[in-house]
Amino acid sequence: MPSLLLIEDDATVREATATYLRHAGYAVTTVANGAAALDVVARESIDLVLLDLMLPGLGGLDVCRRLRDLRPGLPVIMVTARGQEHERVQGLSAGADDYVTKPFSARELELRIRGVLRRALGVGPGVPAVTELVDGGLRLDVVGRRVYDGEAEISCTAREFDLLLFLARNPGAVFSRDDLMRQVWGWEVGDATTVTVHVRRVREKIEADPSRPVRLVTVFGRGYRWDRANSAAVDRPGPGPVGGAGPVGGAGPVGGAAGLDGAGPVGGAAGLDGE
Numbered sequence: 239m240p241s242l243l244l245i246e247d248d249a250t251v252r253e254a255t256a257t258y259l260r261h262a263g264y265a266v267t268t269v270a271n272g273a274a275a276l277d278v279v280a281r282e283s284i285d286l287v288l289l290d291l292m293l294p295g296l297g298g299l300d301v302c303r304r305l306r307d308l309r310p311g312l313p314v315i316m317v318t319a320r321g322q323e324h325e326r327v328q329g330l331s332a333g334a335d336d337y338v339t340k341p342f343s344a345r346e347l348e349l350r351i352r353g354v355l356r357r358a359l360g361v362g363p364g365v366p367a368v369t370e371l372v373d374g375g376l377r378l379d380v381v382g383r384r385v386y387d388g389e390a391e392i393s394c395t396a397r398e399f400d401l402l403l404f405l406a407r408n409p410g411a412v413f414s415r416d417d418l419m420r421q422v423w424g425w426e427v428g429d430a431t432t433v434t435v436h437v438r439r440v441r442e443k444i445e446a447d448p449s450r451p452v453r454l455v456t457v458f459g460r461g462y463r464w465d466r467a468n469s470a471a472v473d474r475p476g477p478g479p480v481g482g483a484g485p486v487g488g489a490g491p492v493g494g495a496a497g498l499d500g501a502g503p504v505g506g507a508a509g510l511d512g513e
Contacts, residue, residue: 240285240355241265245275245301246317247293251340255288258344259351272296272304279308286355288347291318291329302332313354317347336424353424356404371406374467376444376453378403385444392443397422401436402444405454405464414461437462 242259246252247270256266267282269275272293278284287305291298302314316329319340329337335354338347371378377386383399385392394402404422405413413421415430423432441448457463 239263239265241267241283242286242288242351243275243278243284244268244288245270245272245293245298246288246290247271248290255344255347259348262348264351270294272298272301275301276304276308279305279312284309284312286313286315286351288351289314289316289334291316299328299332302329302334306332315350315354317342350424353421371403373406373409376406376467378406387444394440394443398436398440398443401433402440402454405462409464409466412457412461412463417461 240263242264244252244256244259244266246255246268249270252268252270256268259266267278267284269278273296275287275289279287289298289302289305293301296304298316298318302316305312305314313335315336315338316334317338317340318329336350338350369379369381371380375388378384378399379386380403383396385394385399385402400422401418404418415433418433419425419430437454438448441451441454444453445451453465453467455463455465
């Protein structure tokens, strides 16, 4: 059962959110301030932090930075009533992996948590924990967030790793750019051409001929599909949820600009694939 830490000074919001998430299958610890949160993270195994930006005493941004020092790979979702762009950027720059603005639905928050945990740890209610995925000569180290072609390591950005892992875990399924934006980026609204850019980058790293892909293929008019190298591709399970897995890579908020991801919008892409 994934373990969450909810840092929220409003008692009503704190208890209502915690109750919903417990019913959704999470173990939830609640605190009302940043100092208590840092103490919990130092003593307990926490898989994800929900952090209110406006906290008494030690502010949310400072708490986020200290959490990064304490547990560099611990996923953090900022939950706040402040929704201006520069504040979202500040939160992401401090190390938050995602950003949810109040008022939000409990169901939306749970889906965002599930998405971040899936990308960071490969866990969530009903999602088995794995430490490694092997597909032909391609190997993905889920915990270390590294990719190997045989013995050679392939350098990937955090978002490229997220995209590759998601597709490799769902072979044969077709995902549109909007699907991938929701599932990998965690955005409901945004510039879908950033997906095209990342698909191209992943192909350049894992395809023998990126112009004629055989693994990450385009299904014209529908989206993208991952084709396994052979039927022996497997997820190798670990002992359970792993705290402190590698960083998610700064997943942008719902409606966030594509440029926050490090790949600005690309105009004039022709067709689904931009090719």
